[in-house]
Amino acid sequence: MPIIHLKKLIMMGIVIIALSFYFTLTVFILPEKYIAKEQLVPSPYLEIELSSVEITLGESFRISSISENKGDYGDIHIVSAAFPTEQNIENIVQIASYDFSNSPQFIEPGEEIGAKYSGGLEIVSAQYPSIEAMNRPVHPGTKYVMDLQITPDEIGEFIVYMKSIDIPHSSSVSHFPQSGQLDHQGEYVLVYTVNVNP
Amino acid sequence: MKVQQKKQFSSFEKHSQKIFFFGSILVSFGILFVTVGGSWDITNHLLNKPETFFSLPHALMYSGVAITLIGVAISFIGYRNLHHFKNIFSLPLRIKFLGIALLTGAGPFDFVWHSNFGLDGLLSPPHFTLIIGMLFCSIGGMIGISRFLKLKSSKNFLLPYLLILGVLPVWLAGSGVISSLTLPFSNTDYFQFNPDETFAFVVATIAFPFLISFSALMASKISNFKPGIVTILGGLFLLIYGMTAIGPNFSMLESAEFYALNLIPFVISDLILSFGKSKRSSLLAGGILGSVFYMVYYPYVMYTYNEVLLGKLVSPSMIFHTYFEIMPQVIQFTIIPAIIMGIIAVYVANRFSKKISMY
Numbered sequence: 001m002p003i004i005h006l007k008k009l010i011m012m013g014i015v016i017i018a019l020s021f022y023f024t025l026t027v028f029i030l031p032e033k034y035i036a037k038e039q040l041v042p043s044p045y046l047e048i049e050l051s052s053v054e055i056t057l058g059e060s061f062r063i064s065s066i067s068e069n070k071g072d073y074g075d076i077h078i079v080s081a082a083f084p085t086e087q088n089i090e091n092i093v094q095i096a097s098y099d100f101s102n103s104p105q106f107i108e109p110g111e112e113i114g115a116k117y118s119g120g121l122e123i124v125s126a127q128y129p130s131i132e133a134m135n136r137p138v139h140p141g142t143k144y145v146m147d148l149q150i151t152p153d154e155i156g157e158f159i160v161y162m163k164s165i166d167i168p169h170s171s172s173v174s175h176f177p178q179s180g181q182l183d184h185q186g187e188y189v190l191v192y193t194v195n196v197n198p
Numbered sequence: 199m200k201v202q203q204k205k206q207f208s209s210f211e212k213h214s215q216k217i218f219f220f221g222s223i224l225v226s227f228g229i230l231f232v233t234v235g236g237s238w239d240i241t242n243h244l245l246n247k248p249e250t251f252f253s254l255p256h257a258l259m260y261s262g263v264a265i266t267l268i269g270v271a272i273s274f275i276g277y278r279n280l281h282h283f284k285n286i287f288s289l290p291l292r293i294k295f296l297g298i299a300l301l302t303g304a305g306p307f308d309f310v311w312h313s314n315f316g317l318d319g320l321l322s323p324p325h326f327t328l329i330i331g332m333l334f335c336s337i338g339g340m341i342g343i344s345r346f347l348k349l350k351s352s353k354n355f356l357l358p359y360l361l362i363l364g365v366l367p368v369w370l371a372g373s374g375v376i377s378s379l380t381l382p383f384s385n386t387d388y389f390q391f392n393p394d395e396t397f398a399f400v401v402a403t404i405a406f407p408f409l410i411s412f413s414a415l416m417a418s419k420i421s422n423f424k425p426g427i428v429t430i431l432g433g434l435f436l437l438i439y440g441m442t443a444i445g446p447n448f449s450m451l452e453s454a455e456f457y458a459l460n461l462i463p464f465v466i467s468d469l470i471l472s473f474g475k476s477k478r479s480s481l482l483a484g485g486i487l488g489s490v491f492y493m494v495y496y497p498y499v500m501y502t503y504n505e506v507l508l509g510k511l512v513s514p515s516m517i518f519h520t521y522f523e524i525m526p527q528v529i530q531f532t533i534i535p536a537i538i539m540g541i542i543a544v545y546v547a548n549r550f551s552k553k554i555s556m557y
Contacts, residue, residue, distance in 0.1 A: 011473055015466050019486070022462040026493050027529060030456045031522035040449055040515050073448050075245070075513040102247060119511050136246050137448065137514070168513045 042074025042138060042166035044176045048190060056197050060151040062096065063192060067146075067164045069138045071174070076167040077138035079146055082130035082183060085159045089129045097147040102134040104146075115185040117169045127184040130161075138166060152196045161189035210279065215346060217276030218287050222342030223360065224269030225294055226367050229336040231262025232301075233370035236329075237442035240320065240383070240498065244514050245447060248317070263301050266335050270298045273342065286345050294338030300331030319384030320377065321391045329378055332371040340364035344420050344554045358421040362431050369413035369435060373495075376405045380502045395505035402502045406495055407488030407536035411543035412550075414464070414487050415480060418471045419551040425472035428483075432464025436494070443497060449515035450497060463490045480544045488540015492528050497521050503528045 044067055051062040067079045079100075083089050087109055095104060107113060107130045114120040133146045152158045161183050164176045172178045175188065183189045235258030242248055242255050277284065277291050308324035318325060343364035347357060378384070380398040384391035393401075413435075414428045421427050440457050444450050467483035474480075492499060500521040504510055507527050512520045 007473075011469065015470060018462055018466050022459060022466075022490075026456060026459050027525065030453075030459075031525055034453065034456070034518060034522050037452075039519055073515065075515050119513070121511055134247075139448075168516050 039168070039170060040072035040074065041170055041173055042069050042077070042140075042168070043071030043173045044068070044077060044079075044164035044166045045070045046079065046162060046164045046176045046190065048162055048192065050192050050194070052194065054195050054197065055152070057152070057155055060149050061194050062147060062149050063160055063162070064147045065145070065162060066143055067176075068143045069140055069166060071166065072140060074138045074166045074168065074174075075136065077135040077142075077144065078165045078167070079133045079144065080130055080161075080163050080165075081133075081146070081148060082128060082161040082189070083159070084128045084161060084183070085157060086129055089131075092151055092153060093131065094149045094151075095131070095146065096149045097145055098133065099145050100133040100135045102136060105132040105134070106130075107132060113185060115187070117165060117175055117187060119167060119169060124185060150194075152194070155196050155198050158194045158196050160192045160194075162192065163187060163189045211282055214276045214279035215283060215287075215349065218273050218280070218291075218342060219276070219346040221269045221271070221273030221276055222290065222294075222339045222346065223363060224272060225266050225335055226269075226339035226343065226363050228262045228264070228266030228269055229332050229339065229367035229371060230363070231265060232259045232328075232332050233262075233367060233374060234438055234442060235259030235262060236332075236374055237370070237439065238446070240377075241443050241446050243317075243383070260305060263305060266301060267298055269339070270294045270335070283349065286349065287342065290338045290342035290345065292338075293334050293341065297331045297334030297336075297338055300327050301335060302331075304328035304331055315388040316386065319386050319389075319391055320381055321379065321384035321393070322386075322389070326378060329371065329374045333368070333375060336367035336371045340368050341554050344551075348420075348555055358424050359427065359430065361417055361421050362427060362434065365413055365417040365431060366434055368416075369409060369431075370438065372409045372413070373406075376401065376409065377498065380405075381498060382501055382505055395502075398502045399506045402499060403532045403535050404539055406491040406499065407539040408543045408546075410491055410494060411484040411487040411540035412547045414467060415471075415484055415544050415547035416551055418468075418483075419480075419547060420554065423472050423475045426468065428468035428471060429461070429465050432467075433461055436460050436464075439495075447497075447514055447517070450518050453496070453518055456493075457496055460490065460494050460496075463487060480548070481541050484540040484544035484547075485537045486540070488536045488538070488543065489533060491536055492525070492532065500524065 047066045049064040055061050065079055069077055086092065098104060107126050109126050109128055111126045112123050113126050115122045115124040135144055166174045177188045177190055180188050181191050235255045239255035242253060273291055273294055277287050280287060304324050304327040307327060311318055311322060311324045343360060347361065379393055380402040382392045414431060417427045417431050436457065440454065444454060444457055463486050467487050470479045470483045497517045500517060503524055504512055504520055507524050510520060
């Protein structure tokens with residue numbers, strides 16, 4: 001009889017010690033350690049090359065973007081090209097090269113889109129067309145190319161807005177450019193203008 | 199001559215039982231493939247947002263469906279040749295038939311759905327058909343395996359451990375049902391199938407602890423409290439979840455040490471059950487297993503609780519932080535109901551295991 005009791009006591013002791021060890025580590029010690037760790041901050045960088053700033057009507061020009069994540073590992077890397085002087089880009093803009101993991105999204109005027117780097121929590125209506133390239137996930141130091149061939153159909157200024165955003169977006173470090181002109185989404189853009197002559 | 203005929207007949211009967219048993223093993227194995235593929239698919243959608251139906255997780259899932267289909271066919275062949283024990287194996291076969299009808303129907307249904315409405319979320323009519331089919335098939339497989347082992351009452355020490363292969367797919371398929379009813383991964387451009395956040399909160403708090411405790415207790419009870427059953431079962435569950443939900447997410451790799459610690463409650467419960475073998479020890483083990491559900495279902499269970507507690511937009515690399523951020527609140531709200539559900543599951547597992555054992 002006493003041996004059985006002793007066995008039970010030992011068993012109870014093992015259970016209590018093991019459970020205390022488990023809950024102390026999983027509920028108190030490790031969570032504190034993980035929360036204290038800084039969150040990952042991806043940081044995009046964009047290099048743009050414009051083939052020409054003056055063309056004649058009927059000619060094409062190219063706008064090439066090389067984007068890079070210069071920060072930590074991120075979930076999504078976005079490069080956007082928008083065309084504020086246009087309403088329809090169907091026969092004007094063609095994608096010449098593209099190496100992002102997800103297919104490009106063609107956004108038309110009137111579509112609901114995220115704004116102010118909110119990841120979709122704030123929504124606005126698109127005022128002009130744009131193309132969004134997306135790569136998921138994005139490792140540090142990786143580069144992506146999107147090359148657009150554009151053939152304007154009207155004389156005058158043809159404007160292209162370019163920007164890049166990485167998600168999670170925790171601060172201004174996670175978008176490029178970090179200052180300058182704001183677009184219809186309330187987000188900073190690089191502005192490129194090509195004069196289309198008769 | 200008559201004695202020889204009798205011997206031949208008896209050997210044929212045993213052979214047919216073995217064929218049915220092999221079919222049940224294949225069914226469970228096939229569902230294991232489907233559930234592993236399913237869990238991997240959730241992670242794949244979250245991380246990579248695939249744009250096509252043809253992906254590796256889908257390939258794994260549908261090869262699992264093919265294995266299950268073969269398993270059901272083999273079970274049927276074994277069943278047809280049975281003479282004395284048809285009544286024992288008719289229930290698992292009928293459940294398997296129902297399950298495979300849903301599973302095979304879900305494949306083309308899913309493809310048509312994808313073709314018409316693009317990629318669907320976690321909860322959609324074809325996905326729910328698939329998950330319910332998985333659940334039925336896994337239950338059929340588990341009952342088939344359990345009844346064969348009971349009938350054989352073999353002295354082979356290792357044979358009862360095959361029960362793990364029967365129970366694990368039930369646990370994973372059950373987790374799939376609960377996840378689809380609680381995770382906010384189901385809104386698409388066409389349909390808004392995300393569950394109500396309060397409903398999801400309540401269902402997750404009740405159902406996950408119940409399922410962990412029920413699965414472990416079922417395996418232990420049917421195997422007559424064989425030592426190691428609960429540890430291996432829990433360990434395999436953690437391994438599958440770890441490999442499909444944590445492994446592919448680069449930002450969560452560090453938390454593998456946290457997740458590995460979850461083996462401890464399974465080892466403790468195993469010790470309690472195999473040493474105690476009493477109702478009281480079952481209740482204690484059930485309570486312990488129920489209480490750890492938030493840790494065992496790391497990381498995705500966070501999304502359910504985040505909806506009510508923070509309402510934050512959580513991208514995959516933020517899962518880690520948000521999970522631990524809301525942990526104290528979640529445990530505060532759920533620990534008591536989780537323990538109670540773990541204990542209730544003991545009673546249900548007890549009744550269910552008796553039903554399985556009685557023909």
